[in-house]
Amino acid sequence: MIDPHPATTLPNLRPLYRAEQVRELDRRTIAGGIDGFALMQRAAAAAWQRLLARWPDVRRLTVLCGGGNNGGDGHVLAALAAAAGVRVQRIVLKEPEALQGDAARAAQMASAAGVGVEPWQPDMALTGEVIVDALLGTGLGGEVRGAMREAIAAINACDRPVLAIDIPSGLAADSGAELGIAVRAACTVTFIGDKLGLHTGRAPSLTGEVDFQPLGVDASSQRDLLPAAQLLDVALIPPLLPPRDRDAHKGGMGHVLVVGGAPGFGGAALLASETAGRLGAGKVSLATAPEHVTASLVRRPEVMVHAMRGATDLGELPVAADVVVVGPGLGQGAWGQGMLQAALAARRPLVVDADGLNLLASRWPDERRDDWVLTPHPGEAARLLGVSPAEVEADRPAAAMELQRCRGGVVVLKGAGSLVATAEGLAVCPYGNPGMASGGMGDALSGMLGALIAQGLAPALAAWAGVVVHARAADEAAGESGERGLLAGDLASYARQLVNPDAPSWGMVQDR
Structure with a gap:
């Protein structure tokens, strides 16, 4: 875990694990004296209780069971549902007689409870009001094929809510990639250790609500099993951004310089400047092409805007700033190249975004620093790594960590389940929504990052x-007015509220 300032106590973040680590936790738990079948029963009971909480009026249930322990969880859940008076359709992708170990005991338990068995057929009807996906667990290593693929396609086509047990079948537990096809669930109940792949990549579109059930297993007690990542939480904000001293002044709140807005591309730099101000930077300067100066003065007169015909006009501006945000609307021509070169030479902390990243890939392939934050989307990350965007998306965690290893500093790989990679490891952001799929969102983020660094983080x-803050601001804005039509400029006011969690209501001045 990253070590904050000694005076700052951060909340414990949920650890995320890779599939093999969770299997090892499972093995150690059983070796410690808990029967494997008893652990399976705990998992099925937790999933059944979550199903009842989500769909309390369910009367007909379809449970699709695979051949491993994930299928065993499904068999036990089917028995529990039948005991509660629910009519259960149990569909198996592997005949119960062919099962082994705890999965075989689970199938026998369901049969003893009077639950029938239907072998999977491509044209069969799924009769349940709710579907339970217990087909494939975390051990899937390749693309889904054959009968499993057919069954997943049928689940997705039936237009009924789905509860996924441990992980939606077809989703890679370590990377969040969709392995050819994956179940689209309304809710996923996962056990023992939360999985990294449930929170990034395709996962946010497939898991629905993620309900983590440790089943009495304390993963943190296994000191040699270091988490693969941590799940970020909005509870981080108050300790990192406490109320200011009452005698604070702008000189103590940091100076952000935004370098961007090549001729004809002014909007991105204006957005970054505004969000830098809204997140509390004491001073914000903008170095941009001359034709954008008037727009900046009209939109945000608080921003100190400077006309830049070329890099020589920058003068001492980068040296005077506490942090330089470079890239929004920068372009990849001579103007942008000169600006980035000057920003790199200033030896100030940097936030590099957009065309700043593209220029790093093409003009500064070996540049590595410990004092910068790089904020690529998958396409930009692919250019920096010399791979395709599809390769980045196939394993987002690996791509983020490799980029950090090559370039140093901090890497924010944007997208669903944005990843923050540092030398210490990964963190995953669980917030955000599809409304953020619009222009300027990355520019808004770069300004926010610059403001936070300027204030001493x-x-x-x-x-x-x-x-x-960026993702939660988008969620707040979407919650108020909807996702479609959300603009990057909408985030600033919501973000301001988030970075003032303890803001007092001063009201009228009282007599002293």
């Missing part, structure tokens, strides 16, 4: 806080 902590 280390780059890693600034990235943690910044991605949380």
Whole structure:
């Protein structure tokens, strides 16, 4: 875990594990004296209780069971549902007689409870009001094929809510990639250790609500099993951004310089400047092409805007700033190249976004620093790594960590389940929504990151806080007016509220 300022106590973040780590936790738990079948019963009972809480009026249930322990969970859940008077359709992808170990005991338990068995057929009807996906667990290593693929397609086509046990079948537990096809669930109940792949990549579109049930297993007690990542939480914001001293002044709140807005591309730099101000930077300067100066003065007169015909006009501006945000609307021509070169030479902490990243890939392939935050989307990350965007999306955690290893500093790999990679490891942002699929969102984030670094947060902590505030602001805005039509400029006011969690209501001045 990143070590904050000694005076700052951060909340414990939920650890996320890889599939093999969770299997090892399972093995150690059983070796410690808990019967494997008893653990399976705990898991099925937790899933059944979650199903009842979500769909309390269910009367007909379809449970699809695979051949491993994930299928065993489904068999036990089917028995529990039947005992509660629910009519259960149990569909199996492997005949109960062919099962072994705890899965075989689970199938026998369901049969003893009077639950019938239907072998999977491609044209069969799924009769349940709710579907339970217990087909494939975390051990899936390749693309889903054959009967499993048919069954998953049938689940997705039936247009009924789905509860996934442990992980939606077809979703990669370590990377969040969809392995050819995956179940689209309304709710996923996962056990023992939360999985990294449930929170990034395709996962947010497939898992629905994620309900973590440790089943009495304390993963943190296994000190040699270091988590693969941590799940960020909005509870980070108050300790990282406490109320200011009453005698605070702008000189103590940091100076952000935004460098961007090549001729004809002014909007991105204006957005970054505004969000830098809204997140509390004491001073914000903008170095942009001359034709954008008037727009900046009209939109945000608080921003100190400077006309830049070329890099020589920057003068001492980068040196005077506490942090330089470079890239929004920068372009990849001579103007942008000169600006980035000057920003790199200033030896100030940097936030590099957009064309700043593209120029790093093409012009500065070996540049590596410990004092910058890089904020690529998958396409930009692919250019920096020399791979395709599809390869980045196939394993987002691995791509983020490799980019951090090559380039140093902090890497924010944007997208569903944004990742923050540092030398210490990964963190995942669980917030955000599809309304963020619009232009300028990354520019708004870069300004926020710059403001947080300027106010004294280390780059890693600034990235943690910044991605949380950015995504939560988008969620607040979408909650008020809907996702479709959400604009990057909408985020600033919501973000301001989030970074003032303890803001007092001063009201009228009282007599002294």
